[in-house]
Amino acid sequence: MMLGDTSPSNGILFVCTGNVCRSPYAERRLRQLLPDAGVAIVSAGTGALVGSDIEPATREALTRSGADVTGFAARAVIPQLVAESALVLTMTRAHRGAVARLHPAALRRAFALGDFAELCRASDSWRPVSAAEPWLPQVVAEAAAARGTVAPRDVLEVDVVDPYGGSERLHSEAFDRIEEQLQVIVAAISAVAGLPQAAARL
Template sequence: MCTGNICRSPYAERRLRQLLPAGGVEIASAGTAAVVGSDIETETRDFLRQRGADVTGFRARSVTTEMLGSAELVLTMTRAHRGQVSRLHPAAMRRAFALGDFADLCRASATWRPINPAQPWLPQVAAEAAAARGTVAPRDLDVIDVVDPYGASTRTHTDAFERIEEFLGTIVQALGAVAGSARASR
């Protein structure tokens, strides 16, 4: 989740679809002030293509209470976006994380309980991450938040997408291991 749903969150959505091993997880994005119906912003689309991600069929949409209510995990581009989740759907807060905070929690995931293979794995991961809040020292906003590159320079786009790539690398490694162990236990 980001603001306009044309740069950061579509970038993360399309890269996660590309990077996360198939595991029955639906990956979607939305914005708090979406440019509804718009395609991915041109420079963002170019960055995604360079990484081999599929950019077809995207249309920006606004986040809704229904989306937040049904999501097993909500990843936001900033802590302020996470705060907006609390205003839209307070019960979703336990499943909502700023992308950088969730990456930090994934990095510390060796302390999480084993996943129950009889249950869907993603809600278990979200619950473990929520329980781990406070056990990982929070980093400053300038390290956690992904800057909005819309209308900014190519350098700002590069910085934003490199930060997303860093966070996704950690997250995909942790989620891929969990998903793989859950499938192997069935």
């Protein structure tokens, strides 16, 4: 079942720095986990290595998970890309700040990935939308409504460490945190969008 419009204006944008490790990992894993989401799932970087492929260790981790790694080229995050995205998920709070400086109006729909996962976990009012109703704005609204119920978290608990040029352990740490956060987000999306649980299983 395809839900909603597949145009970028209804899509999810992941943002990191180089757009070769963290954000492409999150992008390709979410595409894999929600193949019937019916929205664009893309990524970009605040200091992108424009045109580069996914970094080798990241590519290997994605391949092991069965995710599609083809057809990728790193790109810079620009105001238009932010403006066209219904939800922006950044790898750190600093990236969220950079996104807000590019397009201030997007601040209300831009979240650090860890913060968004915590808001999804805190909300207990997820409601399914009809097949004709776009589900992504509902997910964003529900998560935003939970802001007052979540205790402040230290940045070290939220940010995804940058593994670029780092050890295998550092890559595993980054990817494990992304996986943990995606699990919560996928559950929330599945509840609202009515996606089959098999498609959402990690």
